[in-house]
Amino acid sequence: MKELSTDAWAVVLVGMILLVFILGIVGRSDYDDAVAQQDIYCEFVDLWGQTNGRDGHPDFRGIYETACTDGQ
Secondary structure: OOOOOHHHHHHHHHHHHHHHHHHHHHHHHHHHHHHHHHHHHHHHHHHHHHOOOOOOOOOOOOOHHHHHOOOO
16 A cells, blocks of 8 residues: 655645635634524514514514523
8 A cells, every 4th residue: 555645644634724724614604694694583573563563574483582682
């Protein structure tokens, strides 16, 4: 069996580091999108309550009391 040279191991190591870095960026982007979606959901449920159902939407997920009122 042929052994890998030091240069080949360096390429493999750099490739693995880049893969982990890219996965970290993608994961952070997914998290940011989820947080933004929840913020929009909370705003629309709040708007629904303020306008007596004329604008926004009701709490169809049933999470407004726990997810949207903490810290607000």
